[in-house]
Amino acid sequence: MPKVEMANATDVVLKVENLKKFFPVRKGVFSRAKSFLHAVDDISFEIKRGEVLALVGESGCGKTTTGKTLVKLYEPTGGKIKFLDRDVTDLRSDVDKKWFHSKSQMIFQDPFESLNPRKTIFDIVSEPMNIQNKGNLKYREEKTMEILKRVGISPPNAFLWRYPHELSGGQRQRVAIARALVMNPEFVVADEPTSMLDVSIRTQVMKLMMDLISDMNMSFLYITHDFAVARYMSDYISVMYLGKMVEYGKTEEIIQNPLHPYTKALISSVPVPDPEFKRKSIQIKGGIGKAIDPLPRCRFYDRCLLAMDICAKKEPPLLDVGSGHKVACFLYDKKEK
């Protein structure tokens, strides 16, 4: 048994090293970009098989950009992406591209926009197989029916030749999930898949995804702004602020013992369904800015209540403070303190 555990522990599906994605900010039509928006700036993490990593942060902090870069919707500006022990940062040949795109998938936020309104459910769900030229029509039909049944669209026959506008929001998101999972991907990015759904169906869809993750043994990157959702779904949480990863650790560890001032503030804002419960609410100043050519200092410096002199001088590194809990803050940096 320990051998199997060892094998599982080293089975890293996705390894991201110093990933960077900058967008040029154009001033004029003909002038070359002089400044850059640092949407994702130097983040590193890894996801093992069957694990869920939640990427938490405010809107505009680069969560979605990270997800889209990982499935190659954007070309990374810098850094390395290793997928199943292969470097996929720069996919050149068509064979490699095909291989990568058959193993990675993305579930989008808006189920009303992520399904082509002119395609039937069968076309939508079987499209990945169609693009990858997998199997014949009969196989595709069977596979589509199977996956639709699996995501709770039943009976699949009744839905196969319908159009997305004939489905409810929850059903559409189930179809989107079915489409993402029809090729049995190894790695899936889920970009706030439940945020557009009614609260009543939200938990159903989350439970469905949990079941599918454990059944199909996938690795998931779950992007959300909601700590409650992250706690329900994920094994690890990574908190992002303005393109930087500020804290990383096991889900319960982060929630019970947040270290970074920003994480503390975020968690204190989650409502607790207990009227007796009094929690010290942490207020932070101002709002999230834009990381256009940021100064070499802590990105949270302007809003931090515990800011020190050193925070304005250099960027805090992401340091391990014990048992895999990492935090990027000088408060916990023993050398600097």
Next chain:
Amino acid sequence: MSNTTEEMTASSEVFESPFKIKLKLMWRAFKENWKIFSESKIGMLGFWIVIIFAVAGFIVYPILASTVWKSTSLSSMVSYNPVTGYDFTIASNPAPPSLTHLLGTDPLGRDILAQLLYSTPREFALGIIAALITVFLGTTIGTISAFYGGVVDTFFMRLADLTLLFPFIPFLIVISGMMTVNLFMLALILGVLSGFGGITIILRSQAMIVKVKPFIESAKVSGASNPYIIVNHIIPNIMPLSFLYMMFNVTGAIFSEAVLSFFGLLNIRMSWGLMIYTADTAGYIVGTNIGTYWWLWLPPGAAITLICGAFYFIGRGLDEVVNPRLRRR
């Protein structure tokens, strides 16, 4: 469960070409779309009008031409052809409708019905060829310039601006003065000129809206190539507009032909516009003559109106097919 998976793997080994799959899906889609189209009353009305014209032009005319309207020898010197010849047996031309000439004759003694039917297939060919060229060019160029942007986009959009500013009718007049413009040439010129113009701008803006939708990204994540996305996602989404414009363009081409023939600028044996031109130049649609000699202008005029309306109605019906939201269900 294990049984079904075994079956599935077995069936996946049987190779079926993607082309065959596409064909099957297309046939299935066609059957479904026909069902939806046939439910639209206005579309079916247009469809039947077009069918009636097509039957009249492509089937009835050849039969009649080889039986009733044969070139008959009146004497050893003169023979009579209903489309081009002069009927000497009638005392005065134009003659009102009678049993020998169901829609009467024109000032040159030619049978109106024969002329009408003779022109029908040519009008069809002209309208459809011009519209197909226009829509093909407009859709392709509009989508490509929207999808790739940059230099391609700028080039085609400036070209569209130029085409829009282009004086159409004077250009055709000059062209017809320089060389003999036959129907096919006219269709080509009309199709290409309108294909680079307004329709491209409209379809491009529509494609721009579609291009940024998440389902495009979704396809990209699955590994779709740019041509795949253009053909499978963007073009189907701008098809309703394409179809509508195709139908407008059939109408537009037939109108342009009528206008040009009316001015006598085309080198065509016979067309509906030319029939009205003949009546007009002989002075039969002036003043009170217009009521007296109604059989000279009413049949070709009605034919132009009906066929143009019918194509527009078909456009409406097709719109219901390609735009699921218009369906009442």
